[in-house]
Every structure is written in C-alpha cells, then in structure tokens.
Amino acid sequence: MFLPQEVIRRKREGEALSEQEIRCFIAGVTDHSVSEGQIGAFAMAVYFQGMNLDERIALTCAMRDSGQVLDWASDPLPGPILDKHSTGGVGDVVSLMLGPMIAACGGFVPMISGRSLGHTGGTLDKLDSIPGYTTSASESLFRRVVKETGVAIVGQTGELAPADKRIYSVRDVTATVESIAMITASILSKKLAEGLNALVMDVKVGSGAFMPTFEQSVELAQSIVQVANGAGVKTTALLTDMNQCLASSAGNAVEVREAVQFLTGEYRNERLLEITMAQSAELLVSAGLAGGIEQAREQLQSVLDSGWAADVFGRMIHGLGGPSDFVERYDDYLPTSAIIKPVYMEAEGYLAAMDTREVGMAVVQLGKGHTVASDTIDYGAGITDICRLGDRIDPSRPVAMLHARSDASWNQAADMLRGALTVTEQVPQPHSLIYKKLS
Template sequence: MRMVDIIQAKRDGLALTKEQIDFVITGYTRGDIPDYQMSALLMAIYFKDMTPVEIGYLTDAMLHSGDVLDLSAIPGIKVDKHSTGGVGDKISIPLAPLVAAAGAKNPMISGRGLGHTGGTLDKLEAIPGFDVDLSEADFINEVTQIGTAITSATGNLAPADKKIYALRDVTATVEAIPLISSSIMSKKLASGTDGLVLDVKTGNGAFMKTEARAAALAQALVRIGHLAGIKIIALITDMSQPLGYAIGNALEIAESIDILNNQGPADVRELTLTLGSYMLMQAELADDLSGARHILETRLADGSALAKFKEMIIAQDGDASVVDDPTKLPQAKHAIQVLSGQAGVVTGMDTDQLGIASMILGGGRQKKGDVVDPAVGLMLHKKIGDSVANGELLATIYAEEPQRQDVVDMVTGAIHIGDAASAPELIHQVIE
C-alpha cells in the first residue's frame, strides 16, 4: 500500500477503505509517513469531504493509536460532557459537581486553552494547589469515591490526534468537519465514557460561526457516537455573546461558585441545568428532562452540589476555603472601568474580541507555552438586550497595570449600542 495512491484516491473524491485509513494513521503516528504527504491528504479531505463511514473508520483508527482508558472499575454508567468552546464558557466547573451530587459518575478529561481565555484546566488551577494532573489510578479512585474528577489526559490518549491537530493548525485544514469530529470523538471515546452530551457552540464567539455549520458538526459527532455504541446527544447553543459575565480564570471560578450557591447568571445556570439533565437521563437516574431538572435544582438548593465541589477540590489538593471565601482566589492589582459613551440598548457583542482582550491581559495564551495569569480578565455588566445610560458602567477590566487604554478601546468597540434588541435564544437545536 502506498501513501501517494491514498492521496490520489481522496483527491479524486473516492471513499477510503478501513485498511487505507488504518495504514495512514498507524504510519503517521510511527513517523513512517512524512508531514508533507499527510498535509496533502488533509487538504484533499478538506476539499473532497468524507462519508460517515470513512469518518467512523478515521475516528476508530485515531482512538486506537494509543491508550484507551478502562473505567470498568467505576460502578454505574459513566457520563461526560464536551463543549466546542467559547468565551466565558465555564460550564464544566459547576456541572461536574452538580451531576455527581445527583448520583452520576462523571469522569471528565479536559484541556487547556490556546487563544481567548484559558481552558477548564487553567481555570481550575486558579484555585491554590489544585492538581489537574492525576494519575490514572487516582482519577478512577476519585470518580468512584466522589462521583467526578477533572484532569488532564492521562497516559497516551489518541496520540495520532495530537500529531494531526498540530499539522491541521499550520495547513489551514482545521475547519474540515471530518477532521474536527474525528479529533473530538477519538479523545472522548478513548476516555472510556458510556454517555456523552455535546455542547456545540454557534455565533461570533464560536468555532462554528453559523448554525448550519454547527449542525453539520453536531450531526457528524452524533453519528460517530452511535457507531461506537455510546449514548450521545448534541445541543447547539448560543455564543453570540459571552456566557455569564466573567471572562478570565479566577473570575470564572468565582462565577461558578455563585452557580453552585444557587445564584449566578441566568444563562450559565440554565445551560448547566440543561446539559446536566441530559447527563442524568443517560445515566438512567431520571426518566425525563423535567424529572432530571428537578433533581439538579434540589441539589443546588440544598447545598449538596456546593459541598461536592469542595470534596472535589480537596481530593485534588486544592484549597477548598475559596468556596466560602472567593476573595482567596488570585486578585488583579487594578480594576479599570469601561463606561458607555451613549444611551441605548446593547444590540450585539463582538465576542471573539472580548476573548482576545482577556488574552492580551494575560488570561489566555497567544502561543503554546505562554503562562496564564489567573487573576486578570473582564467582568461584563451588560448583556444583549439590556438598556444602557450614557456614562453607565459596561465592563470592568482586571489588570496588573493601572492603565490599559488598548484593552479599554477593544472592550468599548466590542459592545454595540443601538435602539433595540432582544436577548438571543440560548439553545438553538437538540440533535439526537
């Protein structure tokens, strides 16, 4: 079998066989296939697409390119959630202890951020001492005992994906749905989950800017999950403005604590409850969404979800006192006010720009290896549809410097004020 023949077949729009795809993934992971040939194949896939069967073969080959976690020692149905990411997306942090407090087993392997704000692991590391690098044994033990754990990838999960993703990033092939979907699902299936709820974002702060593209990705992900024999559902949710008000690692931890205190922003609460309800149904702990939601609302109201978060922090060597006193989280030296220059209504937000503003402050990474400052970020005071008076506070910038006019200008330019607007729908579609 020759790589050049496989490239030619895909260039000409032919479907690749399982044997051809296995040959490519095995050879590239071992280093037998050079980057220039893999780049050619990725570009051919970008232009010629792949059938659902091909995508299934590709996901399976990437899944088995390394370790597959065996979570059979954890009793019950294991359920997880994955988000395609966005600005202010801290949902995993309140969601994990909430579903665990309701009795679900939630092993969550998360990542770091590159660009915009930090990833889930970066946010959790804003908690003093919190260890996100659990051994496989400790990860399994914590999920068994507490019901959840959030950690970085253990062992050698889907190494083919790591190599291919790095190549996609420099060959302008990141947006190809077969490559996105196989990347996401190879890692999730390798993590050993039985059920998966997907949060696919759409809007100007999302990877998939249009709802049609988001739906196509969601459908591809759901098909892969069905082929793999797991329970799976995808929600397409809004990212035309940040989730919640906080953008930045420690700020988002504090907002997550508000949610677990049965308070916090309405959109973060609603999405946490909705995703959690589907997870409880997959775990067979509720018969329908309303019953699942009632269980979760009860766990928020009686304090058990907050107590579960403390348990999780302690188990991962963090300082759980931040739950009762969020001022113990890292604090920026300066708070800079961003005021409105006109009266009206917030009609829209350049969500990407707000994420980039937080990144420039040090809240995210411009390149791999950059150190994230957990204290910096933005706190919005308005959302789309809110009225604004001239001179009213739009946002607060938390920075290490007393003046950041560059960031003030970015934030001012990203919040659009006009005559009228209504809040966008949070949940656009559910794809089963």
C-alpha cells in the same frame, strides 16, 4: 509501503481515505514518524476537503485506539459513566458545575478536557488557576478521584488518545480548528476512550461560535451525534446561543470564581443556569437516572440547593491536589490582576449586538493565551461584570470590568471590547437560548 505525504496528497485532492490509510497515518502521529508539518498539512487538507461519515468514524476510532481505552469493568462504578463537551465559547464554564451536579445525582463523570483554542477558553486553563490542582493526573489518580467523588476533570494523559493530544496542539496554531471532521474526531476520540454510557454535546451558534453559520453548527452536531451513536455511546446534542458571553465573566480565575459562586448559590447568571440545567438534565435522562426532563431538573436543583454539588466540587479539587477549603476560601487562593478597571462606552442606547469572538480575543490579549504554542497565561486576567444584550447603555454605566497586568494590556483590550459592542436606539429582539436538539 505507507507514505504520509501520499495520504496528505490524496486528501488534498478530495479523495476518500481508507480505514487502513487513516489508521496508518494516526499510528505515525502516535509514534512521531509523522512530523508536525505533516500533521498540519493533513489538518489543512481535511479542513478544505472534509471527510465522509466512514472516514470520520475511522479517524475517531483510530485516535481513540492510539492509546489506552478506559475499561471500568475490572473495578465497576456504582452508576452510569457520563460526560459532556462544548464546541467552545466565551464565558462557557458549564463543565465546572455540570460535573459535580451529575455526580451528586448518582452519575460518574471522568471528564477529559482541553485547553483554549482560538478565542475560546479552555477548561484545563481555568483549573490551572487553582493552586496545586493537577490537570495532568496519572490514570490511577484519575480513577481514584472519579470513584471517590464521582467526577474528575483532567487533561489527556500520555496513555489516553495520545494522537489527539499531538494533533490538538497543532490545530491550535495552524488555523484548522474549525474543521467539522477534525472537531468530531478530537472530541469523540477522548470521550470514547473514557468508556462512557452517555454523552451530551453543546454546539454553539452565533458570533462567538466556531461554526460561522447556523447550518454549519447543525452539520457539526449531526456529525458528532452520528459518529458517537454509531460507536455505541448514547449521544444527544443541543445547539445553544453564543451571540454573547455565556457567563458574566470570561477568563481563567474569574470563571472559576463564578463557578464556585454558582454552586454555592452566591450568584447564578440566568443564561448560565439554563444551559447547565439543560445539558445536565439530558444526561440524567439518557442514563436512566431520571424519568424525564422535569424530574431531572428537580434533582439537579435539589443538589444545588442542598450544597451537595458544591461539596462534590470541593472534594474533586482536593482529590486532584488543590486546597481542601477551596470552596470556602476561593478568593484567598485564586490569582488576581494588578489592574482592575471599568470600561465605558461613549454611545447611549441599548446593547444590540456583541461580536463574541472579538470579546474572546480581548480576553486572550489580557491573559496572553494560546496565540502560539509556547505562550504562558496570566491566570488572573479576564473580564467580569459583562453587559448583556438588551441592557441600557450610557457613558456613566460600565459595560464590563477588565482585569489586566498592565495599563498597555488594559487599554488594548478595552479598545477591542468597545469595538465588539453595538449600541442602537432600539431595544433588540432577544435570541433563543437553545435553538435545537439532535439525538
């Protein structure tokens, strides 16, 4: 007889769970015979006790098998099936550019994404700021857009990894987001359900990362690479810097705006460009679409310069219900805030450090993001024109522009942002942008 509380107790005591126990628990999550309280208790037990590699593989596969696994064999795609995932950061809008860039180079990207977790933004929340765009597409629509445009970015449908969708929402509000075993299973259950040939993983390091230390970030990257490769999906992981915001903006509509500007060449933040190119190049090489990293970068730059990647993005938006001219008229469609004002620092010197997690929480405060599951989001809120580490700071130079719905919200977020920035007289040493690659 299966008892969820017995599985929770055993894991709480640090015992290794069998594949059968894990599969039974996940089956209960799927059919709702396991309660949200029990899911939260299980997640907390795993958070503190961890899981060995066999348990992580079993959990990942059970969550994958809780719903339909996409099989492209009946309607083959004329190219490799690829995807990426990030552990999450502030201003991490890479998915919105990488998908169209890979598609323009001959790959197919059936990207199943998530919503915000803690201080990090969620790709689906960003896309929800586009009028008409459906992130809850049916499988038939999802398949059609992938086949016709090369990329579709949607959320978990009821058919794909339903156990993960339920567990994901509980982790968000129970302070269990950072568990290496749970992150691994959550990411890979969706990715393995996509029927992928190759995957690239972006694991963040620094003040805005889920993992508080470099060593723990390496541990997470190794976990994902081991589990995914063990399941037959060629996977590499890049450890990248999150000691400051990745893009020049953080929020929902403001990041979509920056993504369009990136694709069209109107504006490309150098850090964002390098991380996007690095991940995209890894995928092209893993899939055999390029003979090496340099060749891959040349192909990627070509589809950016020609406007092909921007065209793919526009066709994806329209295919999933958004405006047909979104790329050309994004400012006419994206929501904006009633109050947009600069933030100044009283100190003078150089920006030496940024508490990126606190910057992310300032964005949550502005947009009232997912602090509890029932929160609604102000899609126009966010931060733009964010200063960079090493910038010269003085009381006359804004460190960012805050987009808010009210003066009270603006003031609270401005205080949080000022508190997240450290100004010194000395110019700081730059951080590495990519620390390590694992495969």
